[in-house]
Amino acid sequence: xxxLLAALTPVALAAPPSGIVEVMNYGRERPGMIPLxxxxxxxxxxxxxxxxxxxxxxAGETFYTWQRGIPDLRAALARxxxxxxxGDVSAERFFVTGSGMQSIQIALTAVAxxxxxVIVPTxxxxxxxxxxxxxxxxxxxxPMEFGATGWSLDLDRLAAAVTPATKAIFVxxxxxxxxxxxxxGDLLALLDLARRHGLWIVADEVYGRFVxxxxxxxxSFHDVAAPDEKVIFVNTFSKNWAMxxxxxxxxxxxPALGQVIENLIQYSTSGVAVFLQRGAIAALEEGEDFLxxxxxxxxxxxxxxxxxxxxxxxxxxxxxxxxxxxFFAVEGENDTAELGLRLVDxxxxxxxxxxxxxxxxxxxxxxxxxxxPDEMREATRRLVGWLERR
Amino acid sequence: xxxLLAALTPVALAAPPSGIVEVMNYGRERPGMIPLxxxxxxxxxxxxxxxxxxxxxxAGETFYTWQRGIPDLRAALARxxxxxxxGDVSAERFFVTGSGMQSIQIALTAVAxxxxxVIVPTxxxxxxxxxxxxxxxxxxxxPMEFGATGWSLDLDRLAAAVTPATKAIFVxxxxxxxxxxxxxGDLLALLDLARRHGLWIVADEVYGRFVxxxxxxxxSFHDVAAPDEKVIFVNTFSKNWAMxxxxxxxxxxxPALGQVIENLIQYSTSGVAVFLQRGAIAALEEGEDFLxxxxxxxxxxxxxxxxxxxxxxxxxxxxxxxxxxxFFAVEGENDTAELGLRLVDxxxxxxxxxxxxxxxxxxxxxxxxxxxPDEMREATRRLVGWLERR
Numbered sequence: 001x002x003x004l005l006a007a008l009t010p011v012a013l014a015a016p017p018s019g020i021v022e023v024m025n026y027g028r029e030r031p032g033m034i035p036l037x038x039x040x041x042x043x044x045x046x047x048x049x050x051x052x053x054x055x056x057x058x059a060g061e062t063f064y065t066w067q068r069g070i071p072d073l074r075a076a077l078a079r080x081x082x083x084x085x086x087g088d089v090s091a092e093r094f095f096v097t098g099s100g101m102q103s104i105q106i107a108l109t110a111v112a113x114x115x116x117x118v119i120v121p122t123x124x125x126x127x128x129x130x131x132x133x134x135x136x137x138x139x140x141x142x143p144m145e146f147g148a149t150g151w152s153l154d155l156d157r158l159a160a161a162v163t164p165a166t167k168a169i170f171v172x173x174x175x176x177x178x179x180x181x182x183x184x185g186d187l188l189a190l191l192d193l194a195r196r197h198g199l200w201i202v203a204d205e206v207y208g209r210f211v212x213x214x215x216x217x218x219x220s221f222h223d224v225a226a227p228d229e230k231v232i233f234v235n236t237f238s239k240n241w242a243m244x245x246x247x248x249x250x251x252x253x254x255p256a257l258g259q260v261i262e263n264l265i266q267y268s269t270s271g272v273a274v275f276l277q278r279g280a281i282a283a284l285e286e287g288e289d290f291l292x293x294x295x296x297x298x299x300x301x302x303x304x305x306x307x308x309x310x311x312x313x314x315x316x317x318x319x320x321x322x323x324x325x326x327f328f329a330v331e332g333e334n335d336t337a338e339l340g341l342r343l344v345d346x347x348x349x350x351x352x353x354x355x356x357x358x359x360x361x362x363x364x365x366x367x368x369x370x371x372x373p374d375e376m377r378e379a380t381r382r383l384v385g386w387l388e389r390r
Numbered sequence: 391x392x393x394l395l396a397a398l399t400p401v402a403l404a405a406p407p408s409g410i411v412e413v414m415n416y417g418r419e420r421p422g423m424i425p426l427x428x429x430x431x432x433x434x435x436x437x438x439x440x441x442x443x444x445x446x447x448x449a450g451e452t453f454y455t456w457q458r459g460i461p462d463l464r465a466a467l468a469r470x471x472x473x474x475x476x477g478d479v480s481a482e483r484f485f486v487t488g489s490g491m492q493s494i495q496i497a498l499t500a501v502a503x504x505x506x507x508v509i510v511p512t513x514x515x516x517x518x519x520x521x522x523x524x525x526x527x528x529x530x531x532x533p534m535e536f537g538a539t540g541w542s543l544d545l546d547r548l549a550a551a552v553t554p555a556t557k558a559i560f561v562x563x564x565x566x567x568x569x570x571x572x573x574x575g576d577l578l579a580l581l582d583l584a585r586r587h588g589l590w591i592v593a594d595e596v597y598g599r600f601v602x603x604x605x606x607x608x609x610s611f612h613d614v615a616a617p618d619e620k621v622i623f624v625n626t627f628s629k630n631w632a633m634x635x636x637x638x639x640x641x642x643x644x645p646a647l648g649q650v651i652e653n654l655i656q657y658s659t660s661g662v663a664v665f666l667q668r669g670a671i672a673a674l675e676e677g678e679d680f681l682x683x684x685x686x687x688x689x690x691x692x693x694x695x696x697x698x699x700x701x702x703x704x705x706x707x708x709x710x711x712x713x714x715x716x717f718f719a720v721e722g723e724n725d726t727a728e729l730g731l732r733l734v735d736x737x738x739x740x741x742x743x744x745x746x747x748x749x750x751x752x753x754x755x756x757x758x759x760x761x762x763p764d765e766m767r768e769a770t771r772r773l774v775g776w777l778e779r780r
Contacts, residue, residue: 004646007588007620009503015653021457044450054444060434062635067411098488098637101660113399114504114526131657136504136526198397230397245452246663247488256394263405267521269659270491273636276663 011136019126019337019356027344034371034379037340037350039125039176039325040244041298041370045279046290049241053279061274067262069096069250073277073284077250080284085222092255093227095262096277098269100206100236100249104131106264107232107251108168111200112137117165118202121153122358123327125176128204129358140166143360144180150318151180151327155189162193168200169193174207174218177327177357177366179320181211184219191224191231200230207323209240209291212299218322228254239324239370240291241283248276294370298324301369301376308380314387324370327354327361330387334363347386349379401526409516409727409746417734424761424769427730427740429515429566429715430634431688431760435669436680439631443669451664457652459486459640463667463674467640470674475612482645483617485652486667488659490596490626490639494521496654497622497641498558501590502527507555508592511543512748513717515566518594519748530556533750534570540708541570541717545579552583558590559583564597564608567717567747567756569710571601574609581614581621590620596629597713599681602689608712618644629714629760630681631673638666684760688714691759691766698770704777714760717744717751720777724753737776739769 005013020037027033044050068074077094097103104127112118114136120129122141129139142158144151158169171190173182182190194201203221211218225231236249251261265271305326306319317328333339340353343365354364367383369376395403410427417423434440458464464481472479487493494517502508504526510519512531519529532548534541548559561580563572572580584591593611601608615621626639641651655661695716696709707718723729730743733755744754757773759766 002646004618004620004644005650007590008500008647008650009506011503012500012650012654015650015657017649017653018656021656038454040454045452050447050450050452054447057440057444057447060440062435062440062633064428064430064634067408098659101656102658105658109524110398110402113401116399127657127660130653134499134654134657200397228394230394243452244454245665247659247661254394256392257398259407260395260398260402260405263407263520264402264524266408266411266491267405267517267524268492268495269488269637270517271637273666275635 011134014133015130020352023340023344023350023353026341027350030344030348033344033348033350034375034382035350036368036371036379037352039368040238041242041294042372042375043242043294045242045246046287048286049243049279049282052282053275056275056278061278063274065271065274067265067271068258069094069272070274070277073281076281076284081252084217085220090255092258093252095251095253095265096272097249097251097265098272099247100234100238101127102269103234103236103249103251104128104202104204105134106261106268107202107234108132108135108137109264110232110257110260111202112167115165116167117163119158119161119166119169121158121171123177123354123361123364124170124172124358126356126358128170128172137167141358141360144178150321151175151178153180153182153186155193159193162197162199166197166199168202170202170204172204174210174322176207176323177325177354177361179323179325179327181218181322184223187219187221187224191221194230200232203231203233205233206236206239210295210298210324211322212302212319213321228256237280237283241287242294243283246276246279248272248280297372298370300373301371304373305369305376305380308384312384312387314390324368326367326369327364328367329364336363336365339365343386347382349382401524404523405520410742413730413734413740413743416731417740420734420738423734423738423740424765424772425740426758426761426769427742429758430628431632431684432762432765433632433684435632435636436677438676439633439669439672442672443665446665446668451668455661455664457655457661458648459484459662460664460667463671466671466674471642474607475610480645482648483642485641485643485655486662487639487641487655488662489637490624490628491517492659493624493626493639493641494518494592494594495524496651496658497592497624498522498525498527499654500622500647500650501592502557505555506557507553509548509551509556509559511548511561513567513744513751513754514560514562514748516746516748518560518562531748531750534568540711541565541568543570543572543576545583549583552587552589556587556589558592560592560594562594564600564712566597566713567715567744567751569713569715569717571608571712574613577609577611577614581611584620590622593621593623595623596626599630600685600688600714601712602692602709603711618646627670627673631677632684633673636666636669638662638670687762688760690763691761694763695759695766695770698774702774702777704780714758716757716759717754718757719754726753726755729755733776737772739772
């Protein structure tokens, strides 16, 4: 290690490179490559959202603004939540952030520090455990189980992971990468566990609208927790409205945390551009048609992919109930980090290796099917062809 | 304290509310108020910058991108630095961030953690010490001195503050709020001290173009340090190009730190919108005329403010050599937090209390003169009138 690196903090040195970025960098420039590695689709942000931002920019809304987000957006978030979860929702519960990732970072800063533990069911999005590490805390993996009906969370195993150092449980449902979607009963049990031990729940329900049983949304902690419980929701505009590149998200939390969250925003990025927030308002208020269109084309892509892959008999998976990823294993392929690179070379498709999602993901691959049916049909053809050539 | 707050981390609870935001919230809605409290001017971002972003947005550049910033912007930053500081500059030294604030946060995460100390000459921008606290480290104030020639940094006093726990020295020159501008000799002495103790320098030269002796720029650590020294530059597009509301900045650091900085960006905000980066390229490549226009009108405002205030004999200051703030004291007014609120009521001008800038700022006020001469003339009239009525 160079002298410069040796002079950095242990926490900074421990932050791992993203295992997804590695394969992206390997395959990014390949002609004809179909990229299914990242958690984003193929559609640009809808015009109604882009135009709202462009109007604000043209009008010169380029000055500092409220650290918690502009009042119009916080009010729009409250209305959106009231429509989706029912009840009377206060705008004081909402805090605009510079991405779902920043929402997580701020939530973690609030609830866990050096010596603390945060329980993370795995496989899980790798950035969560890494962000726990950046706070000097420890992510405690609780492996989920794969069986005939798909992925499940063993609540006894999770309860056994609680120690005096535990501060929070991270619950990502629907789950990236597995598609596991907590039932109302699961959520009640998790909440009960958290209550008994005085733990926070950090609820990542970013994929809540992407469920494949015909429901409008997945079960949510909004359905079971009281407004003033120790639940912090971390969310993003990225997935519902194809705004991955915008870097804008939100936190929903009890208003008692308001000043602390404002301060933590102040000292990390000091707010979000007003013109981005105008786009976000348009997404919430005028984006439902786009979201419905996205859901219907992704549903079609999911079905054709799962059907074709099941027909080969050479991939291990159960069609995911939620989110827009297929997490699957291929017999005899245990080193999926290397397999991700080979699939770039041998099938011209880009998949994320399961190793990127924690030890429980070793041997698995993640494929994002948030794309149109035509391209997904071609990607499926390539993957099935590769499986059959093996 | 509520049970919810009691369940948060000490670090989150210790993050202080911004002392500037308090007076802003007090006066924000007053009719006719002239706001001189924040570090921003009255001009919107220049059209050439806004239009570059709007074109990118219209073209649908709304997807995930490189964590370190798009290659075009990193190359533009390298060219900009070569023009300003000379020499051959590698694009690998640059990392795009979601604000100068985030640059500071990431630099601190890299160099200081729990138990560590960071030396901060004060008065200083309060967010720096607060961000040190969010990392669990301790900001060690070294008060600067005000005398007949203005503010100065006592290097012996600074050297005496170094302990075995010291990891870095924060150097903000030209300084917000005092306008202190390090000479080449100061910088050499600071660098020498850092070298002797193996410390990092976090160099905030955000106001480097705002100097009032006719120079193109202030002396910089670029003039005295080697490219691979332990110097991390934290910077922003906010001030030069009136982009305060955009939240985009950059880090310049030895390329050996590249993967660590990329990882820390990944786990805090995961990059910056491509369309914002297109605007930033336009700022660097086509923004020089706007910057020259800003500098000339701010210079005029500085002169008329300082002349009128000096003529009253009732304010204590020396015209600042750099940055765009007047930091001044008024005899008999020691509680400037309360005075900031009174000036809203009694003079309809908004100033930041010196207490917001650390203990060394008690008894002082900060006035931002980055506005056109006409408005500054009116603000000056109000302030002088208030001083003379006292």
